[in-house]
Amino acid sequence: MRIARVLSLAALLIAAIPGAANAGSSSQFAELSGNPDLRSASAIVLDSSGNVIFGKDVDTVRSIASITKLMTAMVVLDAGLDLGEKLTIANADRDLVRMTGSRLAVGATLTRRELLMLALMASENRAATALGRTYPGGMEVFVAQMNRKAKELGMGSSRFSDPAGLRTENLSTASDLAKMIAAAETYPLITRATTTLKQEVHPYTKQGPLTYANTNRLLKNADWDIELSKTGYIHEAGRCLVMRANIKGEEVSIVLLNSFGKLTPFGDSNRLRKWMLASS
Secondary structure: OHHHHHHHHHHHHHHOOOOOOOOOOOOOOOOOOOOOOOOOOEEEEEOOOOOEEEEEOOOOOEEOHHHHHHHHHHHHHHOOOOOOOEEEOOHHHOOOOOOOOOOOOOOOEEEHHHHHHHHHHOOOHHHHHHHHHOOOOOHHHHHHHHHHHHHHOOOOOOEOOOOOOOOOOOEEOHHHHHHHHHHHOOOHHHHHHHOOOEEEEOOOOOOOOEEEEOOOHHHHOOOOOEEEEEEEEEOOOEEEEEEEEEEOOEEEEEEEEEEOOOOHHHHHHHHHHHHHHHHO
16 A cells, blocks of 8 residues: 555656656647746646646746745654644744744644644644644754655755745745645645635633634635645745646646735736636
């Protein structure tokens, strides 16, 4: 069973490499005309066979902000840690890089599964940091494992510096992130978490629940059938969005990096979809 899973993952990773897919692909998006006129600085779109539908500065290394959290989740899940174990937010989980706030105060307690959910769907920074801090061996070992995993996936231009994506030094390219999407899609918890619209948690014993919402507004758009997604933003990275979506019955991977303007990645996604449907 494990061998079959490894072979399946290998096939997905090979398919995600531009130019590695079968040239005889029968994708309906194989020969699109025109240009979707995207605002994102880097972008790549792959069809279900891994062929490049559209590419723009696909090998430019850029800061990727919270897209990092997909790698964080894979490393946690690969370790086979107890997802039901309760973890408590500590002073060390506070963001001293960007000084961002959080509704998870020091002392808040949630299960590892709940922290994964919040890190992925709501991009909760303290949740992601706590996952790295509580990894066997601590944060240094966790970050090393993130980079080891990237190497295993063939992400040769990528480097990870922290589990939340707060540091500028979390770097990748659009083509590398296509490989990460292919890998992340093989984890059911990641696909479920990144497409969950809302999640209610109870981190405090004497207070009511907290409700978190997904950062990808396209999940509420009936025109979209999204199977995996993650947003990201810090000033140096701009607005970022990665997705695996079903368009006209075919799965496609979308990576958009360094968009200017809060809504630009969503606008670019809609421009891409409209272009693909009009040209196919």
